[in-house]
Amino acid sequence: MSDTLIEVYNRLFAAYGPQQWWPGDGPFEVLVGAVLTQNTSWKNVEKAIRNLKEADLLDPHRLYGVPVEELEELIRPAGYFRQKARRLHDVLEYLIDQHAGALEAMFSTPMADLRDQLLAIRGIGPETADSILLYAGNLPSFVVDTYTHRVLARHGWVDFQVDYYELKDFMESQLPQDVKLYNEYHALLVRVGKLHCGKQPRCAGCPLEDLLPESGPLEPLS
DNA sequence: TGCCAGGCCGGGT
DNA sequence: ACCCGGCATGGC
Numbered sequence: 001m002s003d004t005l006i007e008v009y010n011r012l013f014a015a016y017g018p019q020q021w022w023p024g025d026g027p028f029e030v031l032v033g034a035v036l037t038q039n040t041s042w043k044n045v046e047k048a049i050r051n052l053k054e055a056d057l058l059d060p061h062r063l064y065g066v067p068v069e070e071l072e073e074l075i076r077p078a079g080y081f082r083q084k085a086r087r088l089h090d091v092l093e094y095l096i097d098q099h100a101g102a103l104e105a106m107f108s109t110p111m112a113d114l115r116d117q118l119l120a121i122r123g124i125g126p127e128t129a130d131s132i133l134l135y136a137g138n139l140p141s142f143v144v145d146t147y148t149h150r151v152l153a154r155h156g157w158v159d160f161q162v163d164y165y166e167l168k169d170f171m172e173s174q175l176p177q178d179v180k181l182y183n184e185y186h187a188l189l190v191r192v193g194k195l196h197c198g199k200q201p202r203c204a205g206c207p208l209e210d211l212l213p214e215s216g217p218l219e220p221l222s
Numbered sequence: 223t224g225c226c227a228g229g230c231c232g233g234g235t
Numbered sequence: 236a237c238c239c240g241g242c243a244t245g246g247c
Contacts, residue, residue, distance in 0.1 A: 021228095034228090041227040044245055079244040083230085125230050145228050190228060226246090235238080 005174045009181070012188040019187035022135035024049070027103045029058055030136035031095075034128050035087050036078040047077035060101040064092040087123030094121050107137040115141065126164045134186070140179050142171045143186045147193025 022030045023042070029049065036045045049058075051074045057063045066074070072085040094117070099105040106114065111133060118129040126144070133141040144167045153160045158170060175181060 037227090038229040039227060039242090040229085040244080041246070044227080044243095047245085077244060079227085080229090080242050081244080083242060087230090123230065127229065131228080143228085147228070186228090193228090224247105227244100229242105231241090233239090235236105 005171065005185075009175075009185050009188070012192065013184060016188055016191055018184060019191055021183060021187040022131075025058075027107075027136040028060060029053075031091070031103070031132055032058070032063075032088065034131040034136070035091060035123065036075060036084055038080070038084070038128060040079045045078050048075040051075070051077070060092055060095050060103075064089070064096055064101075083123070087121075090121050090123060094118075103136065107139065111137075111139045111141060114139075126168075130168070134179065134182055138179050140177045140182055142168050142175070142182045144168045144171070145186070145190065147190045148186065151189050151193050 022033065024030045024033050032052065033045055033049060036048050052058050052063070055074065057066060057074070063071075068085050068089055071088065072081045075081050075084055075088070078084060095101055095103070095106060098117070099109075109117070114137075115129050115133060118124045118132060119126070124132075130141045130143040133139040134143050144164055148171075149158075149160075149162070149167060152158045152167065152170075153162070158167060162170070171185075175185070
């Protein structure tokens with residue numbers, strides 16, 4: 001038997017329901033969170049965001065006005081705080097210089113162009129760029145992360161060696177281009193990716209098998 | 223207690 | 236084109 005990615009999605013959604021991503025208030029907070037959560041648990045990011053919110057700094061111009069050393073202290077709980085302070089500052093500089101600090105203007109850029117512009121910023125890699133496009137901009141760019149890779153490879157749907165773009169293309173080529181679907185699917189993969197097995201490539205007797213049966217290559221849609 | 227978390231960069235092969 | 240060490244705090 002062979003499952004389509006849609007069928008897998010439907011089963012995951014039926015089992016776990018909507019995941020309410022991105023947890024955060026508005027696109028700017030999502031943008032900041034996307035940088036802060038790099039290789040970091042969301043729990044830690046929440047504290048950093050709370051600090052920024054309490055200081056009333058969740059605004060592009062105000063945050064850009066904060067000296068980097070001060071920014072470092074505010075986001076310290078999110079880890080890698082020196083790197084991330086610089087990265088945030090670079091993103092803000094781009095946002096302000098290129099789009100007058102207006103996210104609305106930024107997201108009116110054609111998606112492929114915007115993605116390239118984001119990737120040109122130091123500290124924004126493919127996953128962060130896609131997270132910003134999808135979860136802050138509501139643009140249809142599928143987000144791949146370590147869990148996406150882990151779950152799909154573990155169940156034999158893709159090679160363990162696939163790179164980011166192969167995985168992204170794999171998902172996008174078999175799914176309708178739908179923001180809501182991309183949003184929930186990524187969040188569901190993160191949800192189930194956390195459940196079992198840790199970092200092991202395979203998990204004998206994984207209780208997820210009912211939801212994610214090993215099925216070989218997926219049937220392409222239509 | 224040690225391992226891991228919603229990556230990315232820069233330098234080395 | 237890969238491969239690797241570095242980056243850092245907090246939760247389980």
